Amino acid sequence: MELTDTNMRKGLNKILAEYASGINNLKEGVKQKYIADPNYWKRRPLEADAIRYAAEDVAHLLEVEREMSSRLGTVQRKEVLVRSRQAADSQRCQRLSDLTVEGGEDICEAGLSFSYLLCF
């Protein structure tokens, strides 16, 4: 089940490969670094690779949007916009993060992921 964040984010390159003209070639290298080091993005100056990674993450997204929109009808496009809206809004629910039990945050994250998936 693709509930965890890491699993879901893997999809970016898959989607880029399917819908756009290029993928993010730096994904693996930089990702390993910032997962290992929580302060990776706080550093200044940033590594050149980090900036390129960040830029390549968004560089082709508009092509994806264009391609996806061409496969959706007007009604469906409205529907996915509403669902995207709901998906983003579902993330504001913070009740679960009040849990002070061990692993409470994991439960919270899983709950938020689940409510996200329910929207689509």
Add this chain to the structure above:
Amino acid sequence: MTTRCSNNEVFVSWLRKYLSAPLKVAGVPLAALQKNMPSHVAEAMKPLGLCRALRTNSNEVATVGYSRIALAPEKMTKLIFHKLEKVAKKRGGTASHNISRKVPRKAQSTLEHMCGVELSWRRKDVGAVLAEEQRWNSRYTGFIAKRCRTSTQNRIPAKQGKIRRLLPGPLFDVEGPLPMQGLALDCEGVLAVPTYEVSLLQIASMTSVYVVDMLTHGHAFMEAGLRDLLEDNKVLKVLHDCRNDSRALWYQYGCYLNPIFDTQGIKRFLQSLH
């Protein structure tokens, strides 16, 4: 890439205003400075937006963001500070470098050493900056102040009622024309519970990508117009996995991304169709 976005008025005007405006160092246009620069230094100053960093306010006090100046090559840093010194001397005053209070001590002394200038902290300005930040915090994200510290980590208490009240009214006009023009967005940083720290915000049109340093100047950019752009319901925001990004922008800046096109979710949707 095509130039599809050239007719996107909102984006173009925003860029002109906040990223492409001629930058000045102590009243001197950056372009004039760059003429006297070695070509490789001038080259390095071209965007990625992170390097387009030095702005002077109306009082002609250069506000130097540490991250930005650090991203410029060392030579560039020296040049800028020498220029500042010169201009200040001409006017019969001393250069007042208003360094962001986020400059760590070590970096400050390095800068001082490099420039041969003593950089003073201007208490009054620091106070003003703090007050400004507080104003923004209380206005948009009042509940953030209520973060409580538990034995292990910061946690945000559930304030669902307050959050709901802070949400803007209509999402977008479902009956009206759909937003066609798009910007691709993504955030980097620690975007999850409990900190929500946006470090970089990347904005892409069809032609260019801008990497905006939110860690150092996030509130300033938000105030300067970034918020208007992100909340503009005529501009479609294309994100991959909107969960963390929209959440982090909301909790840190009170910025309500709208409308959203979530490629990850929509891929699921497309798969479910076939």
